[in-house]
Amino acid sequence: MSGTGVPSSWQSVLPYLSESLPSDRSPENPGSSGVQLNLPLELVRQSVQEREHWPIPEEVAQAYGRYRPTPLWRARNFEDAIGSRVPVYVKYEGGNISGSHKLNTALAQAYYYKKAGVRELVTGTGAGQWGTALAAACALFGLGCRVFMVESSLRRKPYRGVLMRMLGAEVLSSPSGLTRVSADHDSGRGNSLSLAIGEAVEYANTHEGTAFCIGSGETYSILHQSIIGIEAREQLAGLDGHVDAVVGAVGAGSNFGGIALPFHCSAASANTRPPMLVGAESTTAPKLTRGVFAYDKTDATGTGPLEAMYTIGSDYPIPDAHSAGLRFHGAAKVISAMRHRGDIEAMAVSQTEALEAGRQLTVSETVLAAPESGHALAAAAKLATRGSDGLRAERGVLVCVSGHGYLDLAAYEQFLNGELEDEAPAEHALMAAVSGLTPAGAPTLLPPRQTVGGPA
Incomplete structure (x- = not known):
C-alpha cells in the first residue's frame, strides 16, 4: 500500500494458473486486422508475462487517490433483509465520475x-x-x-x-x-x-x-481492476472478516476478475484453499452457465484474433433487458480458462431478481446499485441464505457493487410498476449460435443450472 492507502501495484493471476492460456487464433478478416497494432507495448506485456506484481505509474496512482480506496463494510441491514446465515460484506465502486469500477x-x-x-x-x-x-x-x-x-x-x-x-x-x-x-x-x-x-x-x-x-475482457484490463480485490483483502483483515465466497457481476469479466482473482492469488501463494469465486451473469447472456468453451470473435467485425472463451455466439441476438453491461456474448479468456478448469463458479440471474436485490440494498443500506451489480447482490443473497445448486457460503460472502444506479432509475421504475418480463435464450437458439465454433477444449455445453430467479 502507498501512503494514501491506495495499493502501489496491480496483481496478476497469470503466475497462478494451472496451465497457460490457450493461444489466440487468426482473425476471420486478417486483411483488416488492426485491433492489436496500436496496443502499447506495456499493455502487451501485462497480457502475456507471468509476473505477479506490476507497479502502478505515479500519474495513475495520483488519479486513483482522488477516489480510492473505495469503501467496504459489513452490510448488516442487508443481511437482515435477506435472512442471511452469514456475514455479507459489500465493496462499493460507484463513488467516482464514471459511477463504476471502469x-x-x-x-x-x-x-x-x-x-x-x-x-x-x-x-x-x-x-x-x-x-x-x-x-x-x-x-x-x-x-x-x-x-x-x-x-x-x-x-x-x-x-x-x-x-x-x-x-x-x-x-x-x-x-x-x-x-x-x-x-x-x-x-x-x-x-x-x-x-x-x-x-x-x-x-x-x-x-x-x-x-x-x-x-473489460482483456487480460490487462482485468489486471488493472485487481486493485479492487487487493484493497478488499486488506479491508477485510482490518475488520477481522472472513469469507468463503467472493461474488462479482460478469459482462466480459473485469469487475468479477478485479474483486475475485486477488483472492485466488493469495490462496495459491499460501497453498491454501481459495474461497468460492462466483461470477453472476444475466440470464439473457448466460455464457458461463449455458455457453460453450470455444474460439469466437470479440466483436462483430471479426478483425481481431479469435479467443478461447465461454460464449453463446458473437452473432446471437441477445434479448433486450436491463442487464446493460452484462449483455456481452462471451467471457474474458482468463475468466473462461479458469471456469473451464473448475476454479470459478457461476450463476445466471434474471433482471427482476437483480432489481429486487438492488431495491433491498437501497432500503437496507441506503446505497443504490446499478442493475449489473444487482445481479451480483442476488447471487450473494442466494449464497448467504439457502444456497443454489450445491453452492452455499458457510463463513461469509464478499460482493462487489460495481457501480451506482442513479442513471438506471427508469429500470427500477419499470420494476416497481411490474412492467418487466424476463426472457432467457431458448436452448435450440443457443445451439444454433455456437454450432460453427471450434472447441477450445473438451466439448462442453453447460446445462441451464445455477439460475437465480430465471425461467426454468
Whole structure:
C-alpha cells in the first residue's frame, strides 16, 4: 500500500494458473486486422508475462487517490433483509465520475496510450459506464475520445451520453449507420455490445492517430481492476472478516476478475484453499452457465484474433433487458480458462431478481446499485441464505457493487410498476449460435443450472 492507502501495484493471476492460456487464433478478416497494432507495448506485456506484481505509474496512482480506496463494510441491514446465515460484506465502486469500477482501467489505459503517441481513443459501450470512464480518463490525459453506445441503452439512459459529451467525448448511437459493419448488421443485433465494439474497431482502423480501447475482457484490463480485490483483502483483515465466497457481476469479466482473482492469488501463494469465486451473469447472456468453451470473435467485425472463451455466439441476438453491461456474448479468456478448469463458479440471474436485490440494498443500506451489480447482490443473497445448486457460503460472502444506479432509475421504475418480463435464450437458439465454433477444449455445453430467479 502507498501512503494514501491506495495499493502501489496491480496483481496478476497469470503466475497462478494451472496451465497457460490457450493461444489466440487468426482473425476471420486478417486483411483488416488492426485491433492489436496500436496496443502499447506495456499493455502487451501485462497480457502475456507471468509476473505477479506490476507497479502502478505515479500519474495513475495520483488519479486513483482522488477516489480510492473505495469503501467496504459489513452490510448488516442487508443481511437482515435477506435472512442471511452469514456475514455479507459489500465493496462499493460507484463513488467516482464514471459511477463504476471502469475508471480503474480507463485511467491506466489512457496513460499508456498517451505515452505511445495516440491522439484519440475510440470504444464501444453498453450501459455507458465504460464510455463515461474512458471519456473522463481521456479528458484527464489530454486525448480525444469517441464512443459508440448501444442504441437501446443510450435511449434509456440519455444522460450517460450527456455526461460523456460534457467530458469532451463524441457519442454515437450504435448501430450508427456510419460504418460498414453497422450498415451490414442484422436488425436483430441492434442491442448488441458486440456491434458497438465492432463499429469502434472499424473506426479506429480507418483513422490515423486513433486507437481502439476496450474496458473489460482483456487480460490487462482485468489486471488493472485487481486493485479492487487487493484493497478488499486488506479491508477485510482490518475488520477481522472472513469469507468463503467472493461474488462479482460478469459482462466480459473485469469487475468479477478485479474483486475475485486477488483472492485466488493469495490462496495459491499460501497453498491454501481459495474461497468460492462466483461470477453472476444475466440470464439473457448466460455464457458461463449455458455457453460453450470455444474460439469466437470479440466483436462483430471479426478483425481481431479469435479467443478461447465461454460464449453463446458473437452473432446471437441477445434479448433486450436491463442487464446493460452484462449483455456481452462471451467471457474474458482468463475468466473462461479458469471456469473451464473448475476454479470459478457461476450463476445466471434474471433482471427482476437483480432489481429486487438492488431495491433491498437501497432500503437496507441506503446505497443504490446499478442493475449489473444487482445481479451480483442476488447471487450473494442466494449464497448467504439457502444456497443454489450445491453452492452455499458457510463463513461469509464478499460482493462487489460495481457501480451506482442513479442513471438506471427508469429500470427500477419499470420494476416497481411490474412492467418487466424476463426472457432467457431458448436452448435450440443457443445451439444454433455456437454450432460453427471450434472447441477450445473438451466439448462442453453447460446445462441451464445455477439460475437465480430465471425461467426454468
